[in-house]
Amino acid sequence: MSELSNNYFISAAEIAAKLDKTTRIAQQLSLTASNARAVALRAGERAAGFRPLTDFIDRLAEVTIKSSKNINKLAAALSQTSVDKERANSAISHFNAIFIKANDSKFIHSLDEVFERCQHKQKQLENSYKRQISYLSEELVMLSSELRNAVILATLSRVEASQAGEQYQSALTNVADNVEGAANKIREHIRYAQQMVSILEQH
Amino acid sequence: MRTHKLFENNSHTWLMFGRDEEKPNEIIDTNQYMVISNKNALLMDPGGIELFSAMLSVVIKQLPADKVTHLFASHQDPDIISSLGLWDQALPSATLHSPWIWESFIKHFGMNNISYSAIPDEGSSLKIDQVTLDFIPAHYLHSSGNFNVYDAEAKILMSGDIGAALECVDAPLFVDNFDEHISKMKMFHQRWMPSNRAKNDWISRVRKLNIEMMCPQHGRIFKGDDVKRFLDWFEALEVGIIAKST
Secondary structure: OOOOOOOHHHHHHHHHHHHHHHHHHHHHHHHHHHHHHHHHHHHHHHHOOOHHHHHHHHHHHHHHHHHHHHHHHHHHHHHHHHHHHHHHHHHHHHHHHHHHHOOOOOOHHHHHHHHHHHHHHHHHHHHHHHHHHHHHHHHHHHHHHHHHHHHHHHHHHHHHHHHOOHHHHHHHHHHHHHHHHHHHHHHHHHHHHHHHHHHHOOO | OEEEEEEEOOOOEEEEEEOOOOOOOOOOOOOEEEEEOOOOEEEEOOOOHHHHHHHHHHHHHHOOHHHEEEEEOOOOOHHHHOOHHHHHHHOOOOEEEEEHHHHHHHHHHOOOOOEEEEEOOOOEEEEEOOEEEEEEEOOOOOOOOOEEEEEOOOOEEEEEOOOOOOOOOOOOOEOOOHHHHHHHHHHHHHHHOOOHHHHHHHHHHHOOOOOOEEEEOOOOEEEOHHHHHHHHHHHHOOOOOOOOOO
8 A cells, every 4th residue: 555645636636546446346346247247048947046146236335436426526536626726825934935025025016916816715625625525535434334244245256155055156156155255356446445534634 | 137238319218228247047038128218118028927026126226116107028938927827916007019829828928908909911100209119020930920120220130039049047148159159059949940931921021120139038149240240140051840959
């Protein structure tokens, strides 16, 4: 796991990049669901118990794709806001330097209005930044709890796979492994993102 | 940063800002110029992001910030205009005059408020109050889209990188010995300027102008006979080559 960058706006970009991978893994989960349905059909009566599980895998894939796409969007927006916030902070620090350097200038007050505007903009960005972090945290928690179902699904799939007879057992066990593997990978990314987000909350 | 008055009459004033002793060592020293008319001002090649605080500090010693209604960027280089994102906050109603070919490039420096007035290849004029300033084409010298600013009344040509010299921050403002000055500008012109044809075309047009002062963006200002000396020297110089400075 990489360390959080010193610059919060780089960290926000890193979160976005990391979470981009979850969509791709979620898409693999969707493929696994299609594959499971095809195997279950071929297995016929012997996989009767497995068939309803494929609907759950499908639903899990659908929810995960939707949620991870939303998380990606939120992370990308957070990254953009972080850059805008950094720029606004930089403008404020430049103006502060001018107020020190040129405080005896005849026309120093001609900057009051633009400085106020910059401060207002900075405040707005600060609020957006906090709001976006909070949305992102909530969405990460939601997806994480959805993925807990994957473990149950994988266990049930293994049980049903063992009843499907030798010919289909390994294919169905493979489906169970894929579901569990994809869910674990996504949860790992989520845990990383949650750690990074909790550090960003302090900025 | 030093401020030097180059010209003044009833209608307008030319100021030069430069020789910033507080600038970081790693960045090249630049000259900035400003024309102040009755109600407006044009700031030329306002400089890099590192220079912004120093520049705005010296500007507001001269006039209220909102009087700077026009900016000019001779070309797209960072030492010319990378401070744009900050000027955009300080002068939200200003207009930036710059070559049309750089519009979508220069906007990468951050431009949400300032308007972009694209200068066509053949050049154009800007009238601020009673003052007319001409944007003279200087393409390929060195940038492929590049302009000088000429003031016929003040007889001043702001020549951008043409006539530029690489020297220390405490160098005099004016060329005092042309022959000695050659060594400080020869390599710059040979290495940065790519086209003899563009160079000679610019010289033939500029020879027709009445110029008392030629003001480059780096180094010293050429005054009086040194303007002609520069044009003669530049005409004889082969550019677009990599050669060691002599």
